[in-house]
Amino acid sequence: MRLTVLGCAGSFPGPESACSAYLVEAEGFRLLVDFGSGSLTALQRYAGLNAVDAILLTHLHCDHMLDAVTYVVVRRYAPDGPYPALPVYAPAGAPDRIASAYSQDEGPVDDVYTFYGLQPGSFPIGPFAVTVDRVNHPVETYGVRLEHGDRTLVYSSDTAPCESLLRLAHGADMFLCEASYLDGVDNPPDLHLTGREAGEIATKAEVGRLLLTHLVPAWGSEADTFEAAVGAFAGPVEIVRPGARYDV
Numbered sequence: 483m484r485l486t487v488l489g490c491a492g493s494f495p496g497p498e499s500a501c502s503a504y505l506v507e508a509e510g511f512r513l514l515v516d517f518g519s520g521s522l523t524a525l526q527r528y529a530g531l532n533a534v535d536a537i538l539l540t541h542l543h544c545d546h547m548l549d550a551v552t553y554v555v556v557r558r559y560a561p562d563g564p565y566p567a568l569p570v571y572a573p574a575g576a577p578d579r580i581a582s583a584y585s586q587d588e589g590p591v592d593d594v595y596t597f598y599g600l601q602p603g604s605f606p607i608g609p610f611a612v613t614v615d616r617v618n619h620p621v622e623t624y625g626v627r628l629e630h631g632d633r634t635l636v637y638s639s640d641t642a643p644c645e646s647l648l649r650l651a652h653g654a655d656m657f658l659c660e661a662s663y664l665d666g667v668d669n670p671p672d673l674h675l676t677g678r679e680a681g682e683i684a685t686k687a688e689v690g691r692l693l694l695t696h697l698v699p700a701w702g703s704e705a706d707t708f709e710a711a712v713g714a715f716a717g718p719v720e721i722v723r724p725g726a727r728y729d730v
Contacts, residue, residue, distance in 0.1 A: 483508045483610075483630045483730040485656070487722045488524035492662045492674075492696035493545050495520040499724045501545035502696060504637065504658065508630045511535050511608035515626060515637060522549040522556075528725050531556060532565070536607050537595075539572035540614075540639035541623035542579050547572070550595075551583040557594040570595040571607065573622040600624050602646075615650055617641035618672050625650045633730045636689070640696065642672045643679055651687035656730045658722070659684065660696035664703060665710050677707035681714025691718045693728070 484507045489500030501518025503525065512529070514537045525533065539547045550570070557565045570576065576599075581591045602624075604613040614624040618641045626637045627650045636654040640662075641647055651657050662674035669676070675683075677694065684692040692715050697707055704721055711719050 483628065483633055483635055485635060485658070485728045485730060486528055487695070487724055487726045488514075488528055489518055489521040489724060490695040490697070490722045491518075491520075491545075492660065492698040492702075494698075494700075496699040498699075500524050501548075503549070505529050505533065506610070506628060506635065509609040511610075513538060513607055513610060513628075515628075516540055516546045516639075517548075517550040517553065518545045519548045522552050524724055525549075534568065536569040536571070538600075538607065538612070538626065539570065539576060540626060540637070541573055541619065541621050542576060543621060543640070546640070547576070547580070548583070551580050554580070554584050554591055554594050564593065567592065567594060567596040569598065569607070571598045571600055571612075573600050573624070575622075613650065615646040617647050618644035620673065627651075627654070630730075635730045638675070638680075640674060642674060643683065648683055648687055651683060651689055653688055655690045656693060656728065657684050657687065657689040657691065658693045658695055661694045661707050661711065662696050662698055662702070664706055677710035678714050681711035681719070684711075684715040684717065689717065692720070694719065694721045697721065 486505040488503035491499040500520030502516040503521030611629040613627040617625045638659040659680040661677045663669040
């Protein structure tokens with residue numbers, strides 16, 4: 483598997499990055515996990531406008547799905563289009579949310595996307611064995627485990643600490659984990675992780691490598707987040723950047 487970071491800013495686009503969007507490839511198949519605000523630009527820069535075979539949206543907050551709305555234009559109105567409907571795996575409500583955000587007057591987007599509702603469990607997407615489970619966030623949100631061959635990539639999505647994330651991450655070769663909040667601050671409960679909490683989960687789950695994402699530059703500190711994660715996890719730790727590629 484190869485992971486390409488298209489966007490990694492938390493909650494809203496930062497000065498150097500779009501919001502969450504991650505392209506995962508294997509056997510020529512390209513799965514886009516989340517499609518947050520501004521990431522359509524990054525898709526064109528780092529992969530290609532049509533470099534998507536399926537989309538998985540972990541939840542319906544704008545910083546994880548809004549450019550799936552903009553992408554309707556690409557799929558429906560390209561000079562060589564319209565293109566075949568693209569599979570989209572997403573929480574309940576995604577068809578109405580995307581169609582309403584695109585236009586109040588033009589109806590559904592079933593010509594652009596074929597929707598599959600997410601529920602906790604395992605299923606295939608292309609060559610990937612996918613497992614999703616609900617995590618600790620105010621809206622219906624799924625952490626994601628992707629397996630291909632003998633390699634495993636786990637993505638936390640947005641979550642506070644929870645047992646389901648620990649189960650998903652167990653033994654993963656690579657753990658892409660949010661770290662939105664700073665330690666030592668009175669953070670809102672049941673919303674996001676700190677660097678220390680991400681490191682603690684990585685340690686308990688015995689993952690091979692921890693990649694930190696979804697930091698919020700406007701009110702965070704990369705240095706403090708990184709230091710907190712390193713203090714809680716003895717393995718390799720890295721803060722991801724747009725355009726970064728990792729072989730899992």
